[in-house]
Amino acid sequence: xxxxxxxxxRGLSKYYRVKGTRVDALAGIDLDIRRGExxxxxxxxxxxxxxxxxxxxxxxxxSAGQVIFxxxxxxxxxxxxxxxxxxxxxxxxxxxxxxxxxxxxxxxxPLRAYKMVSRDRYRARVGELLDIVGMSSTHMNRYPAALxxxxxxxxxxxxxLASEPEIIVLDEPTSALDVSVQxxxxxxxxxxxxxxxxxxxxxxxxxxxxRNIARRVSVMYRGRVVESGPTESVFAAxxxxxxxxxLSSIPVVSDAELAVKxxxxxxxxxxxxxxxxxxxxxxxxxxxxxxxACWSDVPELESLETAHLAACHRPAGSS
Amino acid sequence: MALLETTDLHVRFELFEGMSHVLNGVNLKVExxxxxxxxxxxxxxxxLTARAVLGLLxxxxxxxxxxxxxxxxxxxxxxxxxxxxxxxxxxGMIFQDPTAxxxxxxxxxxxxxxxxxxxxxxxxxRRAREIAREALRHTAIADPDxxxxxxxxxxxxxxxxxxLITMALVNEPxxxxxxxxxxxxxxxxxxxxxxxxxxxxxxxxxxxxxxxxNLGVVREFAQRVYVMYAGSIVEEADVDTLxxxxxxxxxxxxxxxxxxxxxxxxxxxxxxxxxxxTAAPxxxxxxxxxxxxxxACQEPPPVVDxxxxxxxxxxxPEAAP
Numbered sequence: 325x326x327x328x329x330x331x332x333x334r335g336l337s338k339y340y341r342v343k344g345t346r347v348d349a350l351a352g353i354d355l356d357i358r359r360g361e362x363x364x365x366x367x368x369x370x371x372x373x374x375x376x377x378x379x380x381x382x383x384x385x386x387s388a389g390q391v392i393f394x395x396x397x398x399x400x401x402x403x404x405x406x407x408x409x410x411x412x413x414x415x416x417x418x419x420x421x422x423x424x425x426x427x428x429x430x431x432x433x434p435l436r437a438y439k440m441v442s443r444d445r446y447r448a449r450v451g452e453l454l455d456i457v458g459m460s461s462t463h464m465n466r467y468p469a470a471l472x473x474x475x476x477x478x479x480x481x482x483x484x485l486a487s488e489p490e491i492i493v494l495d496e497p498t499s500a501l502d503v504s505v506q507x508x509x510x511x512x513x514x515x516x517x518x519x520x521x522x523x524x525x526x527x528x529x530x531x532x533x534x535r536n537i538a539r540r541v542s543v544m545y546r547g548r549v550v551e552s553g554p555t556e557s558v559f560a561a562x563x564x565x566x567x568x569x570x571l572s573s574i575p576v577v578s579d580a581e582l583a584v585k586x587x588x589x590x591x592x593x594x595x596x597x598x599x600x601x602x603x604x605x606x607x608x609x610x611x612x613x614x615x616x617a618c619w620s621d622v623p624e625l626e627s628l629e630t631a632h633l634a635a636c637h638r639p640a641g642s643s
Numbered sequence: 644m645a646l647l648e649t650t651d652l653h654v655r656f657e658l659f660e661g662m663s664h665v666l667n668g669v670n671l672k673v674e675x676x677x678x679x680x681x682x683x684x685x686x687x688x689x690x691l692t693a694r695a696v697l698g699l700l701x702x703x704x705x706x707x708x709x710x711x712x713x714x715x716x717x718x719x720x721x722x723x724x725x726x727x728x729x730x731x732x733x734x735g736m737i738f739q740d741p742t743a744x745x746x747x748x749x750x751x752x753x754x755x756x757x758x759x760x761x762x763x764x765x766x767x768x769r770r771a772r773e774i775a776r777e778a779l780r781h782t783a784i785a786d787p788d789x790x791x792x793x794x795x796x797x798x799x800x801x802x803x804x805x806x807l808i809t810m811a812l813v814n815e816p817x818x819x820x821x822x823x824x825x826x827x828x829x830x831x832x833x834x835x836x837x838x839x840x841x842x843x844x845x846x847x848x849x850x851x852x853x854x855x856x857n858l859g860v861v862r863e864f865a866q867r868v869y870v871m872y873a874g875s876i877v878e879e880a881d882v883d884t885l886x887x888x889x890x891x892x893x894x895x896x897x898x899x900x901x902x903x904x905x906x907x908x909x910x911x912x913x914x915x916x917x918x919x920x921t922a923a924p925x926x927x928x929x930x931x932x933x934x935x936x937x938x939a940c941q942e943p944p945p946v947v948d949x950x951x952x953x954x955x956x957x958x959x960p961e962a963a964p
Binding site: 368369472502503504505506507508510511514529530531532533535536555556559569570571572573574575576577578580581584585 | 901
């Protein structure tokens, strides 16, 4: 594994105008993703994690900043050769597959579009791809309606793999699935990554999944990265208060997990931030540790130890 | 006498493909003031059980057998009129997606006042507003009037969820039926929802029957739990026992499929799928997916009582972990 990042994001921002006021969906994100690793992007709804994925994929135009792929900036409009190399698997397998296309037609499309194999090889290649994701060729002529959620997500994966990408953006790939099926899809993702040296950008709200699949994690809140670091370190010793709150709210099933969850004093009133606005840290309205500086100055993402960063004026562990 | 008790509850649907026998003899009990969970994968009949209990299958082609008793009286033979004095009054409901459960064309207030007036707590809208205000304050909503005057789309998911909790509890029901409460919301809001339901339930002495697919939610919220698979209860126990000494192979498999926050093991998939109910497996419905299956599993499994309210429907309740 090389140390130079395969994909970098620098100062990436996305603003929307809503009734004349500017809404920052993404407010200056910096990220480095190395080849062959799984980088998890975690956050609640509205944190900007899907917007980040869309900008990396070129589905939306950035307001500022850059996505840099192998040293060169990526534009929103990009050549088919570039598009081929970064693919996506989205959340809801019930809406991301065209219901009027058979499994074969769905997986054939990228083969045609990117001219991956010659025409007479399409069918055989679709069969191979289905085999790779653990389905059989007998599914080829089925429509999505005849498939279970887990099978649909496998088809979506086969479609992404058809163009032999280097990076796959996985946007909540298992959150519509039952745990028993989720476990199978996660195992498949791990196996595929090893086989094809894939780089995953794993977008999710589920921290338990992150712990099991990602080497590094970035926690987002209201369009900013508030904490970033090796998964083990972030889970063992979260620094940003938002990360602690997120970890403490996960319902867990074992005593061992209960023991590692940070404690959090719940204030029912603070959960929504009471509609308060902060010019500084976006989490200040919900944070029981907020001081004046948190309301006025945006904390920068600082290095606490090697590679483990937090953007907080009063990080945990500092008293 | 239990507050709610279903006995040998069967629900069948006549489909083009044949008879779909979904609920296959469900026995469950909720005592007064108790928090009970029903847990299982999607398609295992959890929500159908809730709908049968609430009498919401009456105008469908469902064929219902067995008994559902609430405070001693049979619900299955209740008239629509009889239901009106129970639903929303003695049994409150909380559904999964709070924004979908509210009518988008009326203000929150209009909907809440109607519940209060129908429940007999107030005769006038003015009095209903007072009660609503007080109840919303109880769920830590600082400015109840803003919420009452808002349309559902103007509320965040967390606020809408609290409105629904208020709606379910405002008439001080004896039982609250919550179907995946908060699972459409962020995890921090879900946590908040569960805490609130627990606190308010305790305060009113209301029993809560929660339907969920999330074992973590079960552990943090419930006192007792029923594990459901393919329309049958396969194991029941108090929460402590279930998580420390699960006996049914399905319960164990489900627990092993949950990704752990400690990351000590990769979650283990359960092979196979929930069966098609028009051709459900004979005997134990889990046996085609069960690693311990044996010939005896072709027969309906015995319900083995392990003491302390721990029951398991399996021929091999002692199967090695």
